[in-house]
Every structure is written in C-alpha cells, then in structure tokens.
Amino acid sequence: xxxxxxxxxxxxxxxxxxxxxCSGSSSNIGKNYVSWYxxxxxxxxxxxxxxxxxxxxxxxxxxxGSKSGTSATLGITGLQTWDEADYYCGTWxxxxxxxxxxxxTKLTVL
Amino acid sequence: xxxxxxxxxGVVQPGRSLRVSCAASGFTFSSFGMHWVRQAPGKxxxxxxxxxxxxxxxxxxxxxxxxxxxxxxxxxxxxxxQMNSLRLEDTAVYYCAKPFTDFWxxxxxxxxxxDVWGQGTTVTVSS
Numbered sequence: 001x002x003x004x005x006x007x008x009x010x011x012x013x014x015x016x017x018x019x020x021x022c023s024g025s026s027s028n029i030g031k032n033y034v035s036w037y038x039x040x041x042x043x044x045x046x047x048x049x050x051x052x053x054x055x056x057x058x059x060x061x062x063x064x065g066s067k068s069g070t071s072a073t074l075g076i077t078g079l080q081t082w083d084e085a086d087y088y089c090g091t092w093x094x095x096x097x098x099x100x101x102x103x104x105t106k107l108t109v110l
Numbered sequence: 111x112x113x114x115x116x117x118x119x120g121v122v123q124p125g126r127s128l129r130v131s132c133a134a135s136g137f138t139f140s141s142f143g144m145h146w147v148r149q150a151p152g153k154x155x156x157x158x159x160x161x162x163x164x165x166x167x168x169x170x171x172x173x174x175x176x177x178x179x180x181x182x183x184x185x186x187x188x189x190x191x192q193m194n195s196l197r198l199e200d201t202a203v204y205y206c207a208k209p210f211t212d213f214w215x216x217x218x219x220x221x222x223x224x225d226v227w228g229q230g231t232t233v234t235v236s237s
Contacts, residue, residue: 002154032220033220033221033222033223035210035222035223035224036223037155037224039155044205044227044228044229044230045147045155045205045224045227046227047210047223047224047225049223050210050222050223050225051210051222051223054222056210056225086154088154088155090155090157090223090224092219092220092221094218096172097169097217097219098157098169098170098171098172099145099147099157099160099169099171099221100157101147101154101155101156101157102154103154104154104155
C-alpha cells in the first residue's frame with residue numbers, strides 16, 4: 001500500500017488530454033515538493049516535473065503539474081503514442097522522514 | 111553530462127550480504143544528497159534511503175532500517191548501499207538518483223525531485 005494514491009490506469013486517444021491524480025496527506029504533499037516521473041518498462045525513471053509545477057530542460061510544455069492542498073495532478077496534452085508509459089508521483093514525508101512514491105499509473109494511448 | 115552508473119548487483123542467497131555502488135560524474139557530487147530507489151519485478155518505485163551531501167545525515171525506509179546502510183565517499187564520487195540479511199523480497203532493480211536541488215534544515219529534509227538516475231543494478235535474492 002503506497003503512501004501516495006494514484007489511479008492504476010488512465011487512457012486517452014492521440015491528441016487528447018489526460019490528467020493523473022496523486023493524493024497524499026498534510027505530512028507529505030501538503031508541506032513538501034511534488035515531482036512526477038515517466039518510466040518506460042525496462043528503463044530508468046525520467047523526471048518530468050519538479051517543485052510541483054516546473055519542467056526540467058528538454059521536457060515539452062505538453063506536460064504540466066499542479067498542487068492543491070494534499071493532492072497533485074499531472075496533465076499531458078496533445079497525447080502521443082510514445083507517451084505510453086508508467087507515471088509516478090513522489091515527494092518527501094516529513095512525519096515518516098522518508099521519501100514516498102505513488103503506486104504508479106499506467107497510461108495507454110488508444 | 112551528469113551521469114550515474116550502478117554496479118555490484120547479482121544473485122545472492124537469503125541471509126547473505128551485498129554492497130552495490132553508484133559512480134557519479136559530470137556534476138559536483140559532494141554538493142548533493144543522494145538517494146537509492148528500488149523496483150521489484152512488475153512493481154512500482156520504492157524509496158530506499160537518502161544521505162546528505164557530507165554523509166552526516168541519513169534516512170531510511172522504515173521497513174529497511176537496521177538491515178540496509180547508505181554511505182558515500184566524496185573523494186571517489188561514489189555512493190554505496192550495504193544490504194545485509196537479504197530476503198527474497200529484496201529482489202529488485204536498485205537505482206541511485208541525484209536530486210535536482212535538496213537542502214537540510216535541522217532534522218528536516220527537502221528535495222525538489224530526482225533529475226538524474228542511473229541505469230539500475232539488479233539484485234536477485236534466491237536460494
């Protein structure tokens with residue numbers, strides 16, 4: 001059971017928009033920075049969003065992040081077939097003094 | 111460019127020990143805390159441990175406290191994870207990762223995200 005809760009799956013057609021939610025608590029998302037990762041099976045995770053809503057160099061602006069209270073959301077617009085991957089949210093939990101990840105969301109681009 | 115390369119994985123019997131390493135290059139290793147994250151076959155990411163830039167502060171996942179130990183040698187730009195009393199459920203790919211930015215305030219730790227990951231090293235615990 002992950003500390004952060006994500007839907008196990010999401011899907012949308014090419015060109016459409018999809019959002020992936022990440023729910024936590026006051027000790028993690030509520031007071032710390034949220035990041036999002038994309039992982040294609042068999043490869044290492046890749047940072048998509050850091051500090052709740054910032055994109056690293058090289059990440060297209062089709063990817064966006066937001067945070068409100070104890071929840072965070074990853075948005076992807078203009079879906080491409082190569083966006084099919086697993087997506088994870090992560091943050092620090094100040095009560096656990098530990099890093100935490102969501103269980104991951106498998107995105108299917110239909 | 112910034113790069114992390116893990117090594118030291120392999121097949122080990124339950125109850126035995128193993129140390130994996132992570133060699134860093136392309137950035138000032140001694141300026142950043144460093145993390146270990148693992149992923150069991152077919153499962154999600156599981157955070158393992160973090161060590162401060164100077165090695166003085168360390169935090170572990172609750173389930174691993176007492177069995178795993180994180181350390182670093184800044185003179186060698188290398189991060190380590192010593193794993194003792196290994197169990198079948200420790201079978202996973204172990205990744206080291208660098209935070210985009212991190213800082214320590216008293217006993218509190220903050221990091222913005224993990225922007226550099228190694229390719230992972232596979233640890234298989236099997237009899």
